[in-house]
Amino acid sequence: MSRTTSLPKRIKIHFMFFPAILSDSTTVLEFQFSCSIPAPLHSENDYFGVCSEPVIKDNVVVVYEVLEEMLDNGFPLATESNILKELIKPPTILRTVVNTITGSTNVGDQLPTGQLSVVPWRRTGVKYTNNEAYFDVIEEIDAIIDKSGSTITAEIQGVIDACVKLTGMPDLTLSFMNPRLLDDVSFHPCVRFKRWESERILSFIPPDGNFRLLSYHVSAQNLVAIPVYVKHNISFRDSSSLGRFEITVGPKQTMGKTIEGVTVTSQMPKGVLNMNLTPSQGTHTFDPVTKMLSWDVGKINPQKLPSLKGTMSLQAGASKPDENPTINLQFKIQQLAISGLKVNRLDMYGEKYKPFKGIKYMTKAGKFQVRT
């Protein structure tokens, strides 16, 4: 999701809508609603691929129409993107051209039935030639590692994102090999809570398309395997105007998988004027204005650990900064759910055809910080 990149725009949308809330109501509701506004607007196969300022400018009418449907007198009305898409057709180049010529709008000609279907999140009469259901188990490790390399806190948060393209009204059940790993779960409204309570099975009639089926937290009692370590040596010497900087990244508990997409970022103290560094692999940049160092490492080769070494030029005369910078890490490990969670099987009831099923695992760094 491009949530972080679209942040400033999201705030702009907030401003558009805060006046809509007139009296005291539940605050989280407001915040959450404002957060949910961009969701249908920018997730991949909804309205626009990315929700950036020019896109909104170009499609003011569509945005307005969508918001109009989402909100009635300051109270959320319809927020499921499935329903919205039926009411207001997502813009395509062809449709834009036709609309300009004929003067019609994106408001759907046929009336949607979604809002009134028995299953509010799924429209009736869905048809696909290829019936497929894909599930991505994505786990993120949030961790704080202290100076000496020991873990201060580490937890695993996971989600199961689904892409379901199935004809008709399929009823799916998904079971896990080790459901007890899941300590705290939150479901898409389609999941039958009672089934989960009694049998630890996810049973649901899926919405059409992409949706987040489940997000979970792995119980804190289980130890979290930390797949990477960072060796660092950052020193500012009081007298000289040069500091030493050296970091090395290496794999730790990876269960035999490769760590990819490693990025190291660090906010350097104000006193650092410039950095003169050489990476053993990847590319690095240092922005002397924001003092942000970022190093795009790529894959970690356990035989030849990537490192970044060099010197920092410090402001002459200024004293040594109080704090060593913290190092933020991003990485990805394919085909591994670090908690050990495994999907046992996926069954479909209610429809005759045989769907194509797929499950993918991935582990990522969430908020992964190393204090130095």
Next chain:
Amino acid sequence: MSAAPAYSEDKGGSAGPGEPEYGHDPASGGIFSSDYKRHDDLKEMLDTNKDSLKLEAMKRIVAMIARGKNASDLFPAVVKNVACKNIEDPNQLIRASALRVLSSIRVPIIVPIMMLAIKEAASDMSPYVRKTAAHAIPKLYSLDSDQKDQLIEVIEKLLADKTTLVAGSVVMAFEEVCPERIDLIHKNYRKLCNLLIDVEEWGQVVIISMLTRYARTQFLSPTQNESLLEENAEKAFYGSDEDEAKGAGSEETAAAALPARKPYVMDPDHRLLLRNTKPLLQSRSAAVVMAVAQLYFHLAPKAEVGVIAKALVRLLRSHSEVQYVVLQNVATMSIKRRGMFEPYLKSFYIRSTDPTQIKILKLEVLTNLANETNIPTVLREFQTYIRSMDKDFVAATIQAIGRCATNIGRVRDTCLNGLVQLLSNRDELVVAESVVVIKKLLQMQPAQHGEIIKHLAKLTDNIQVPMARASILWLIGEYCEHVPRIAPDVLRKMAKSFTAEEDIVKLQVINLAAKLYLTNSKQTKLLTQYVLSLAKYDQNYDIRDRARFTRQLIVPSEQGGALSRHAKKLFLAPKPAPVLESSFKDRDHFQLGSLSHLLNAKATGYQELPDWPEEAPDPSVRNVEVPEWTKCSNREKRKEKEKPFYSDSEGESGPTESADSDPESESESDSKSSSESGSGESSSESDNEDQDEDEEKGRGSESEQSEEDGKRKTKKKVPEGKGEASSSDEGSDSSSSSSESEMTSESEEEQLEPASWRRKTPPSSKSAPATKEISLLDLEDFTPPSVQPVSPPAIVSTSLAADLEGLTLTDSTLVPSLLSPVSGVGRQELLHRVAGEGLAVDYTFSRQPFSGDPHMVSVHIHFSNSSDTPIKGLHVGTPKLPAGISIQEFPEIESLAPGESATAVMGINFCDSTQAANFQLCTQTRQFYVSIQPPVGELMAPVFMSENEFKKEQGKLMGMNEITEKLMLPDTCQSDHIVVQKVTATANLGRVPCGTSDEYRFAGRTLTGGSLVLLTLDARPAGAAQLTVNSEKMVIGTMLVKDVIQALTQ
């Protein structure tokens, strides 16, 4: 309009309906006729049935507008035509949209039309249109508040609506228009509770917050009698038999009994609300989770509030806006209920990438959570924060350290030293903040800190931040006797720079001067007078006033002086140490989650959260009569409707599908499925008398149906779980399905047959009065209390085991030897005779399921009085328990005569950890602190499974969950019997039948989490053996391996 009648009559007379003559020229009366006259005829044209006339009128209106004439008078007539037509459209979506458009026109003149349209839409057959009608209500209300009474009627009507689509919107309208009419909710209360889970997310939020307010006015506070309540809540929650019976006894009796009986009994409706909102903590919507959290915080008994912590911590992962709101609420909650968030301490650790507001809120929470045990970790964290680049955050951290130091006496000196070290920090802000905090800390024990005050005095040369300077001056003045030499010198310096100082510093200089003058006038008289003279001509009148006032007090003139005798008392009175408090301390009088709470100020439209009533209002107002025939028809309809979706006839309908189509969904589905499963059961299994009884009861008392259904929901689980297991597995191991259901069914049966128990266990003569009700299952009951502590499984216990087997297991195929010996580890000392002043207390783990709560370990406590006076009022004092651990106390033992002994049973939920449960044992005169630490083997209960099943489960618990250890079995431990006995004595596991002779398998489940614990002992020739434990709980596994090896190799 007032002038119209004459003309309109006149017009009506001259031109009959359908007369085209006044349409001949669009601009006809444009110039000559008066405005109202022309408008009247147009209105009339618009009101006719003929389309051609309407069209003509519209043309003329458009022409008028085109020429810039004011046609606004005609607006309602046009609107009526345009919208009304659509409002009658056959398509429900068009009808709804028309209403939305109409109600969004904010022109007062169309109010009557809007009102009509809303009324009509409110009785529309499409729920979507009714929903739109509900949305239109607040719009009309804000346009014209005189319509309130009529609108309330509509709201009342819509509140009775049974579809989930409408529920959220109408409650929203209710909140906007008539939140004070709480009486409208009574009849709909149970329906709303039951529908809640199916309502869409935004509606859930509104309903939950309304119900919170409702509950505050209608139910009694659950905290007024906490201990009794816990017992009650527990029972209601697990839906034990007793409770069921009570509930079935209808609530009129409960209502009648309520005011009369003193002990608190939770209203079943109150319970219903808590139970039905709990699953929503799992919602994906942060708003819903937050709403449930605030509901629990405001309404749930203390023991149950804990469940929300986990969900709230989960929300900390979402966007920073949501995080901000959640943290604010957590900060407020953590002041009142600290224990709740303690296990999640680490989730509040701060990352350098957090925005400053989030950092400060997290800091607030961390400070609130700090206590004696975790303070070292918290302080270590704080130490890292102090070095942060974000200076506002550093300042807040220093404040937080100050608060920790005041709250936790043990670390005060450590904190103070740390803060003093910060005084040499290069950053002035840090130093200033430290000074302010140090000042507050020093006030608590100034005598010991002369050195620190001296150090601070030196800082006046360097620190420029006014607040810090003022603080130092105040400190020196207040404790000038500790620094007699330095104080006058500081005053000298300050006098020199007086004119350049900030106002607050000046005030403190005057203060310092006055204090020094009173204690050390010889050295400081001149200086004081100099300072006062400077202050007299200051620009700020506060300072001038203060100077004048001070002078009069300390340097009395001739005629005055009445007060000056008391000057010393005035200035140098001992002052109480300040209390460093959280800024969130009193915020909880605002409803959590509200905007007002966020701002800490009342926002417009905020509905005050009322206090609990003293006396419970009449609960019968919520009774709803449901005619029998509607139920039946609904039920049938429902069955038909569901068929296509659910190929398996589980009866467990999903949360939402039913929502729109079936009004009664929740309660209906439950009663249906329970009856289904009930009938299915009675045909396949034989021993379900109580089930059938329930059935009958359910049919019998139809008027109470809806309430009872709610109850049954939890209760129902038991038979269902059983039925499933027996259908899916081989018949031999029905009880292995899940320990929970097994336990519950066991306890049920216990209660069913108390008589037989009593017959089998002859009551011991001595301990009769104290133990009569509680220890029906107590083994130790009849062993004399003075007997040596280790009691090997006696004959009694095996016979008891057999009995137990007979009761719990429906199948008779199980061989008695598979059952583990019932008694666990021998007696342990809880309180020594000497320490207890004659009261000796031992405890044993009885390994019986605890009747109140299957998650609890049942502990038998044996008291014996070896003193020569009777001990009275033995009970458990307020336990101070680690998070998650809970205790079910034993009933008070009124009196224990000298030489006598008694036994009581208490339940402890150890939460699958071996942490000790600490509590107080109180007598009338004394309190003893005692603690029970469970051996890991007592945290589980045996599970019976087949070999295949065992292997299957073991296959799932490989890798990290498997712990293997090699050992040598001593010669004494070679026989089957001894090995089994030793293992089962160490851990409460059930033996699993096994094909090979040298392999022993045992299985159990942890009591709280229900995780499987599988133990395999593979004995090889010559004493070598391998022990394997498979369990998700790795800690338990590791400890168990250690314990079992120790037991075997001893």
